[in-house]
Amino acid sequence: MHQQANAPAPSQPALRAIGVSKSFVSGNLRTQVLKDLTLDLDAGELTLISGPSGCGKSTLLSILSGLQKVDSGRVQALGRELGELDLRALERFRLQNTGFVFQGFNLFPALSAFEQVELPLNHMGMSRDEARRRARLSLEEVGLAHRMRLRPAELSGGEKQRVAIARALAKEPQLLFADEPTSALDSANGQMIIDILHRIARTHGTTVLCVSHDPRLVTHADRVLVMEDGRILSDRRSAAPVIDSHGTPS
Numbered sequence: 001m002h003q004q005a006n007a008p009a010p011s012q013p014a015l016r017a018i019g020v021s022k023s024f025v026s027g028n029l030r031t032q033v034l035k036d037l038t039l040d041l042d043a044g045e046l047t048l049i050s051g052p053s054g055c056g057k058s059t060l061l062s063i064l065s066g067l068q069k070v071d072s073g074r075v076q077a078l079g080r081e082l083g084e085l086d087l088r089a090l091e092r093f094r095l096q097n098t099g100f101v102f103q104g105f106n107l108f109p110a111l112s113a114f115e116q117v118e119l120p121l122n123h124m125g126m127s128r129d130e131a132r133r134r135a136r137l138s139l140e141e142v143g144l145a146h147r148m149r150l151r152p153a154e155l156s157g158g159e160k161q162r163v164a165i166a167r168a169l170a171k172e173p174q175l176l177f178a179d180e181p182t183s184a185l186d187s188a189n190g191q192m193i194i195d196i197l198h199r200i201a202r203t204h205g206t207t208v209l210c211v212s213h214d215p216r217l218v219t220h221a222d223r224v225l226v227m228e229d230g231r232i233l234s235d236r237r238s239a240a241p242v243i244d245s246h247g248t249p250s
């Protein structure tokens with residue numbers, strides 16, 4: 001209930017970085033990975049951050065999702081000032097509001113697709129019936145209704161990533177983060193994954209932030225930010241609405 005009280009006003013960006021800097025120290029060497037970075041992201045859009053390996057994309061994603069702390073600057077997510085939350089509040093915020101999709105799928109080998117999606121919902125304290133209902137719906141949404149009894153070893157790479165998306169989606173998060181979600185996939189599967197993420201943004205009003213160094217994905221996003229050396233070099237919107245050219249997943 002306090003969620004609603006803290007919901008952002010309609011005009012407020014869903015996710016906001018203000019003058020964020022971040023360094024890592026190893027030995028005597030200090031590397032500044034994010035340099036006074038400012039960024040607003042709106043709900044209902046798929047934003048793609050592209051840029052070369054090592055430019056700070058994953059670090060930015062983990063900072064925006066509250067996983068890592070900033071050295072200086074601020075992060076606001078859904079109207080909350082993340083720097084003001086203690087560890088427990090931050091953990092709760094992340095559990096309730098954020099979903100993650102990774103390059104390597106992060107699935108449990110012994111669990112069926114259905115169980116992968118259902119398990120975290122049980123952990124959130126959802127009733128078993130509700131968890132099962134949501135798991136089924138999410139797997140249907142990514143086109144895997146007919147594959148939900150299978151384990152990862154029996155699924156293709158694209159299908160595994162669709163299970164991971166269903167798992168994130170079943171929480172109905174307002175913020176969905178994807179770190180190189182297509183890197184382990186061929187071109188056709190990569191496009192299908194990005195199209196699914198795009199559809200989620202549109203149909204659920206989710207703020208979807210995807211980082212990738214794959215230039216083929218650029219045409220599938222609503223907005224593309226190019227990052228280099230800890231800064232945002234360019235920020236542009238696609239001229240026309242992106243058409244989902246890949247129909248239903250097969």
Ligand SMILES: Nc1ncnc2c1ncn2[C@@H]1O[C@H](COP(=O)(O)OP(=O)(O)O)[C@@H](O)[C@H]1O
Nearest residue numbers: 024025026033052053054055056057058059060
């Ligand atoms: N936990 C860490 N400790 C030390 N250095 C790190 C850590 N995380 C990232 N880095 C360094 O920060 C830079 C940016 O990393 P990263 O955000 O992963 O870039 P990208 O995702 O764009 O490839 C790299 O030089 C990387 O080695």
Ligand SMILES: [Mg+2]
Nearest residue numbers: 057058059179
């Ligand atoms: Mg990375």
